[in-house]
Amino acid sequence: MIIQKEFTLTPHRRGFHLITEEIVRNLPQLPPTGLLHLFIKHTSAALTINENADPDVQTDMEAIFNNLVKEREPYYEHTCEGDDDMPAHAKSTIVGAELTIPITNGRMNMGIWQGIYLCEFRNRGGGRKIVATIIG
Template identity: 70%
Template sequence: MTRQTQFTLRPRSRGFHLITDEVVRNLPPLPEAGLLHLFIQHTSAGLSVNENADPDVQQDLAAIFDRLVRERESYYAHTLEGDDDMPAHAKSTLTGVSLTLPIVGGRLGLGIWQGIYLCEFRNRASGRRIVATVIG
């Protein structure tokens, strides 16, 4: 059995945001065992799995990424869409745009300290579109 749904996450500002609950609310009923594949249909945001307990992790990740890929570098050619646009594309490449998660016992098989993150790299973005494919 394969099921697919598409949904839009609520808009968020730049940063790393836990979206596990929002994703789960938008999924069809999950099988006892299988896989969930999530794909974000954007080139300036990403998806990741990381710690879901301490919000300092989200703040630290944002600081790390902003140091790794800085705005207004003189060598950027793609600059017409704002100072945050080209860095957002580069950061999206670093995080990736998809996740594959196990489904165990009818639930996502995340570890106790794991959550799904929207990695939003634009200062202001509209809702981000997700394609969710459930296989099982």
């Protein structure tokens, strides 16, 4: 069985946003065992799994990425879409556009402290489209 569903996330401001529950709300019933593949259809945002308990993680991740990839670097050539655009593309490449999560007993099989994050790298990214593919 393969099921695929596309949906749009609620728009988020720039930063790292825990979206596990929003993902679950948009999924059909999961099979007893299988895989869930999530793909974000954008080049200036990303998906990752990280700690879901302490909100300081979100703040720290934003600070780390802003330090790693700075805005307004003199060597950027792609600058016509704003100061945040080229850094957003680079950050998205570093983090990645997809996740694969095992399904066990009809649920995503993640660690107790793991959550799914939207990494929004644009100041105004808008609703981000996700393709969820369930294999079971």
